[in-house]
Every structure is written in C-alpha cells, then in structure tokens.
Amino acid sequence: MAKGRRKPRTKAATKTPLRAAILAWEDDPRSGGEPIRRPVPRLGTAPLALAIRGAAVPARLHRRGTREFRYWAAAEALRRAADFWSALLPQDTSWQPGPTLGVVLDAGVDLNAYYDRRELAFFHDTVARTTVYTGESPDVLCHELGHAVLDALRPELWDAMSVEVAAFHEAFGDISALLAGLQLPSLRRAVLSETGGRTGRSSRLSRLAEQLGWALRQTHPGSAEPDCLRNAVNAFFYRAPETLPPSGPSALLTAEPHSFSRVFTGGWFEALAGMLASRTTSPTEADLVEVSLDAGRLLVDAIPAAPIVADYYSQVAAHLIESDTVLFRGRYRDALKSALVRRGILSLRAASTVTRPGAATRARRTRGPAAAGADQTRRLSLSADEFGLEGRVLIVEAPSEARRFEVTAATEDLGSRTPEQDARRFLEYLFRRGRVDVGTHGPVETRIAHPFARKTHELVLQAQDLTLVRRTFDCGFDPVS
Numbered sequence: 001m002a003k004g005r006r007k008p009r010t011k012a013a014t015k016t017p018l019r020a021a022i023l024a025w026e027d028d029p030r031s032g033g034e035p036i037r038r039p040v041p042r043l044g045t046a047p048l049a050l051a052i053r054g055a056a057v058p059a060r061l062h063r064r065g066t067r068e069f070r071y072w073a074a075a076e077a078l079r080r081a082a083d084f085w086s087a088l089l090p091q092d093t094s095w096q097p098g099p100t101l102g103v104v105l106d107a108g109v110d111l112n113a114y115y116d117r118r119e120l121a122f123f124h125d126t127v128a129r130t131t132v133y134t135g136e137s138p139d140v141l142c143h144e145l146g147h148a149v150l151d152a153l154r155p156e157l158w159d160a161m162s163v164e165v166a167a168f169h170e171a172f173g174d175i176s177a178l179l180a181g182l183q184l185p186s187l188r189r190a191v192l193s194e195t196g197g198r199t200g201r202s203s204r205l206s207r208l209a210e211q212l213g214w215a216l217r218q219t220h221p222g223s224a225e226p227d228c229l230r231n232a233v234n235a236f237f238y239r240a241p242e243t244l245p246p247s248g249p250s251a252l253l254t255a256e257p258h259s260f261s262r263v264f265t266g267g268w269f270e271a272l273a274g275m276l277a278s279r280t281t282s283p284t285e286a287d288l289v290e291v292s293l294d295a296g297r298l299l300v301d302a303i304p305a306a307p308i309v310a311d312y313y314s315q316v317a318a319h320l321i322e323s324d325t326v327l328f329r330g331r332y333r334d335a336l337k338s339a340l341v342r343r344g345i346l347s348l349r350a351a352s353t354v355t356r357p358g359a360a361t362r363a364r365r366t367r368g369p370a371a372a373g374a375d376q377t378r379r380l381s382l383s384a385d386e387f388g389l390e391g392r393v394l395i396v397e398a399p400s401e402a403r404r405f406e407v408t409a410a411t412e413d414l415g416s417r418t419p420e421q422d423a424r425r426f427l428e429y430l431f432r433r434g435r436v437d438v439g440t441h442g443p444v445e446t447r448i449a450h451p452f453a454r455k456t457h458e459l460v461l462q463a464q465d466l467t468l469v470r471r472t473f474d475c476g477f478d479p480v481s
C-alpha cells in the first residue's frame with residue numbers, strides 16, 4: 001500500500017478478526033476439566049522445534065474423541081511445555097537429536113510412552129472397553145518432553161548407571177508437566193480455587209496422568225496411585241535406594257526409578273508451595289505464574305552445575321539453594337531448605353553448609369561436563385559373570401563426578417556408598433527386571449533375556465568388551481505380560 005493512503009475503514013476491518021483456535025486439555029482427560037479453546041500452536045517454532053510425524057490436521061475446533069482433536073490437544077501441550085523451557089534454557093541449547101524433535105502420537109498398542117534420543121513416542125490401548133491414548137494427556141506429553149529437555153540441558157545423565165540419576169530424570173519429567181500446566185491461567189485459577197490458595201495440597205495439578213493411572217489400575221491393580229498415576233503431593237521420605245526393594249506396589253517406595261522419583265517430586269512440589277506462600281498469604285494466579293517461572297529458572301541454573309554422583313538428589317538440592325542465593329538473593333531459601341530437609345533429600349547439617357557465608361565462592365562452579373578427561377574417570381569396568389554373561393567385562397558410566405558441596409541426604413549409611421557400588425546396584429535392578437536387551441551376547445544357558453519386559457538399555461560390543469548404554473526413558477508401567 002502506498003504511503004499516506006489509508007485503506008478505507010470497513011465494517012469487517014474494524015472488527016477484531018477471529019483468531020484461529022483449537023481445543024485442548026489443560027492437564028489430563030480424566031482430571032475433571034473440560035477442553036478449552038487455545039490459539040493454534042506453531043509446533044516448528046525454534047528453539048526446541050517439534051514435528052508431529054504423519055499427515056497434518058486442519059487447525060480448527062474438532063470434536064472430542066476424534067483423532068483430529070487429539071492431534072491439536074497434543075500439539076498445544078507440547079508447544080506450551082517447549083515454550084516454557086526454551087524461555088529459560090541457555091541460548092545455544094538444542095535437542096540432542098537435532099534442531100527438531102519428532103513426535104509419534106500413536107506408535108501402536110501399549111500403555112506406554114517414551115523418549116529415546118530420537119523422538120517422543122506415545123501409544124494406545126483398550127482397557128475395560130475404553131481406548132486410552134497416552135498422547136492425549138498433557139501430563140504424559142509434557143513429562144516425555146521433560147526427558148528431552150533435561151537431556152538437552154545435561155546429556156551426561158543419559159548413561160549414568162545410578163538409580164537416583166534415573167529417578168531424577170523421571171522427577172524432572174513430572175516437574176515439566178506441573179510447570180507446563182501452570183502456564184495456563186485457567187488451570188492456575190482452578191488450582192487456587194481447589195486448594196484455597198494452599199497449593200501444597202493435593203489437587204488437579206498435583207495428580208498426574210489420571211487417565212493412564214486409571215488404565216493401569218484396571219489391568220494391574222496396585223501399579224498406580226488410587227486417583228492418578230503419580231501424585232506430587234505424597235509423604236515419601238528419602239531412603240538410600242539400595243535399601244529399597246527393586247519393585248513393588250505404588251503405595252510403597254521402591255528403587256524402581258518412577259517410584260523413587262516421587263521423593264524428589266514431592267520435596268520439590270512442597271518447596272514450590274512454600275515459595276508461593278513466602279511471597280503472599282493470599283496468592284493470585286499472577287503470583288503463581290511468577291513462582292512457576294522462578295522455580296524453572298532455579299532448575300535450569302542448578303542442574304548443569306550439580307555433579308553426577310550416587311546421592312544425586314542431595315547435590316541437586318544443594319545447588320537449587322545456591323542458585324536461589326545467586327539469582328534471587330536467597331528469597332526462597334527458607335522455602336527450599338524447609339521442604340528439602342523435611343523430605344530427607346538434604347540432611348539438617350547439609351542445609352546449613354550450603355548457605356554458610358562464602359560457601360558459593362569457595363566451591364568453584366563449573367558448567368556442563370566438568371574437566372577434560374572426565375569421561376575417562378567416569379568409565380568403570382565390571383565383571384559381567386553375575387548377570388549371566390560369563391567371562392565378559394561390562395563397561396558402564398559410574399556416577400563419579402567431583403563434588404562441589406560435601407552434602408548428603410538424611411541417611412546414616414551414605415558414607416560407605418561408592419560410585420562402583422551404586423552402578424552395580426543399578427545394574428542388578430536393570431537385569432533383574434529384564435530391562436537390558438542382551439541381544440545374542442553371552443551363552444544361552446546362563447543369560448536371562450526376559451523376552452516380555454520392555455528394554456531401556458542394551459549391550460553394545462566394543463572390541464572384546466560389552467558397553468551398557470541407555471536406549472530409552474520408558475514411562476509406562478512395566479508389566480510381565
């Protein structure tokens with residue numbers, strides 16, 4: 001249009017054009033909410049671009065229960081979580097698989113979802129004559145996306161042989177779902193109303209993946225919590241994972257990473273509620289979104305600096321407290337300390353060590369993979385005899401980075417915990433549960449293949465030795481049939 005010439009004002013031009021919208025779930029199809037209208041998400045927006053595989057679906061208000069509805073509900077949830085994290089991550093952060101992360105919304109029949117460093121995959125299954133799609137639930141979608149975000153932020157966690165590291169990955173997935181939910185004004189209002197402003201109480205927000213939890217309870221009673229898959233409001237207190245059974249019903253804390261993740265998620269969620277309460281006694285949804293952003297900033301700052309060690313939770317916790325001192329001048333210190341100590345993630349003594357004057361400057365902070373050659377010191381050779389692979393040496397990555405803070409969790413016997421013991425215990429867990437694809441390695445008579453268990457790890461032959469590497473973070477229940 002030529003300068004100075006104005007388009008004549010017509011009736012249509014004065015009206016605000018109707019913005020294209022789609023329908024989406026706020027948290028989970030079984031959370032009690034109804035679909036809401038949302039602007040059409042642009043999945044391919046960089047950084048953290050996403051692409052749903054298969055034919056695109058026209059962007060409009062589709063009827064609930066259709067494939068088209070699920071497509072846009074999934075796209076909206078994934079974009080919302082990716083937008084939340086990309087605003088906080090260091091600028092050059094990219095997905096491990098490359099600039100765009102692929103998503104398969106329905107990869108077949110299963111009650112499962114995974115991230116495998118190539119893509120996110122979701123499944124469907126029919127239970128009690130109801131078909132459940134794991135890729136329809138924002139809780140499940142944003143959990144899986146959380147694995148990919150954490151892998152981008154701290155890739156060294158991927159192969160670390162440690163229950164606590166694997167469990168932290170699961171906790172971060174749940175935290176990603178919680179924080180993505182809090183980016184919706186309608187869900188913030190619903191949570192404040194449901195909890196009377198005391199967000200540390202059980203609510204639609206804290207109850208994660210209600211629909212998948214329901215489906216799992218129908219097929220394997222006891223495999224999910226009574227009203228959801230996992231609740232961020234829980235009473236689990238830290239225990240050294242080697243003292244816990246490898247599996248068990250959801251009411252018990254076990255060394256299974258999803259089960260053990262509930263200790264960290266519970267402590268973190270309590271801290272989040274404390275952060276909100278420390279700002280105001282009558283929180284509004286504006287306060288809640290501010291706190292959610294600050295909580296995200298703390299995680300993004302603390303995680304790259306926290307060394308990968310056997311008692312990883314306590315290191316992340318100490319670094320969260322340090323990050324709060326650096327970023328917010330200790331505004332949330334009491335809320336963080338209180339929740340993390342009450343949960344046993346940090347010992348009473350450790351909590352005071354971190355914030356002692358000068359502690360942050362004394363402990364030199366490095367980012368990402370520590371010193372050169374760190375990979376070499378992390379690599380550990382173990383005999384594979386006891387896993388049915390006689391005469392072989394197994395190479396694994398042990399959780400043995402150098403500590404910055406001499407802190408521990410609230411368990412007395414941690415002094416005796418070495419990276420090697422921790423790696424061996426995680427290996428025992430993986431082999432016992434049949435999570436390792438042993439391929440054709442080892443004699444048929446002694447190897448234990450567990451043909452029906454889902455595989456999260458595999459053995460790769462390098463020269464004469466077998467290296468154990470991760471294949472996926474697999475987030476469904478692990479049934480035997």
Ligand SMILES: [Zn+2]
Nearest residue numbers: 170173473475
């Ligand atoms: Zn997971």
